[in-house]
């Protein structure tokens with residue numbers, strides 16, 4: 384019988400990071416992933432003849448943890464990402480797209496133009512109101528974090544008299560477009576926290592589009608590196624229950640759905656919050672230290688992807704659609720999905736409006752809203768489309784939830800947690816997932832020494 388140093392349940396970025404860090408440290412690891420591919424919420428795969436992705440993703444220029452893990456896997460970020468210096472906002476209200484510079488160092492003129500205003504939609508005065516709002520928010524993030532987490536973004540904007548145009552063209556895109564939640568349900572702490580996390584490296588800020596599906600360009604190479612270091616990576620293998628001894632004081636491995644028992648000195652649960660609760664509850668439902676995590680609510684994300692026989696937009700560029708269901712989207716036929724003649728990847732908002740709708744019903748709403756922002760898409764130009772729903776995959780970014788996030792370290796010997804919902808400074812992002820995976824590996828290594 385093999386006893387692993389660590390068995391990792393979940394092959395998203397968090398689990399892959401834990402696996403890589405431990406394999407590099409010479410530990411014997413096995414990573415178990417329920418799906419037939421690694422990548423989790425960053426995955427890409429073939430489905431009914433269409434190459435689909437978990438959803439529209441962007442790499443943020445200030446990330447350091449994700450590039451580091453990629454480098455360790457032999458991937459140069461510049462080879463898999465192409466950079467954008469601005470994003471666009473298309474609203475049913477405006478005739479032309481509002482252009483937002485996002486790269487102070489790499490696109491200073493575009494940035495300057497944004498700051499001086501996008502007349503007639505977003506004036507210089509609106510930008511001053513926005514700057515004041517952000518300065519207050521960042522200050523409160525550092526000085527009054529608990530209080531800030533009680534406000535929604537909408538309430539905080541009202542409190543600081545943010546002008547309506549800035550709210551529509553900047554704040555809705557940056558809340559709904561980034562975390563799918565409208566400003567009336569999104570915690571101001573989480574909103575400003577994501578910007579605060581990037582402040583020390585603001586000069587690095589820009590938006591990266593991946594040059595290929597993320598399982599291919601990113602996650603599979605990490606898995607291969609784990610394998611090359613002697614680790615084992617299994618797909619189609621679902622962790623079903625934890626092996627618990629000592630009256631709940633010790634975890635010594637996992638049993639998988641196929642009945643196999645995986646003995647390990649350490650087990651890292653690197654699944655999403657909902658899946659982690661399901662694995663923990665049978666043994667730890669009344670354990671005091673998990674109560675806050677059990678009470679932490681989840682939220683869904685829904686994405687829609689359309690292959691077309693021609694590109695819908697002139698450029699592959701991050702676009703936000705305030706006032707529509709199109710939270711954020713982009714044409715991707717020249718970047719991520721070059722095998723398609725035209726390709727649109729969209730994050731829908733609010734997610735719960737779409738979870739129960741059929742793909743056809745969703746398509747009708749998407750087409751209506753595309754038309755409303757002057758991007759009419761004729762049905763004869765559509766080749767294939769898919770709706771991908773992530774039910775309960777995110778921890779809920781609403782007010783009051785931040786403090787409920789658990790540490791990667793647990794009081795149970797042999798058990799750590801990893802995943803974007805665990806406590807780390809980058810919220811529900813790829814960078815956060817990698818950060819958590821690295822933190823979990825450090826706890827495993829430390830426990831191994833004690």
Ligand SMILES: Cc1cc2nc3c(=O)[nH]c(=O)nc-3n(C[C@H](O)[C@H](O)[C@H](O)COP(=O)(O)OP(=O)(O)OC[C@H]3O[C@@H](n4cnc5c(N)ncnc54)[C@H](O)[C@@H]3O)c2cc1C
Nearest residue numbers: 393395396397417423424438440441622802803812813816
């Ligand atoms: C639509 C969308 C858009 C996004 N956009 C961005 C973006 O632009 N930029 C950004 O930085 N982040 C973005 N994110 C967030 C980012 O993808 C996530 O934060 C990150 O991928 C989470 O990684 P994770 O490893 O914590 O969890 P996951 O990726 O969810 O990984 C968990 C893994 O565990 C597996 N699993 C679950 N249960 C079991 C079990 N019992 N046994 C074995 N395996 C199991 C799952 O199949 C999954 O592979 C986006 C996410 C989505 C869905």
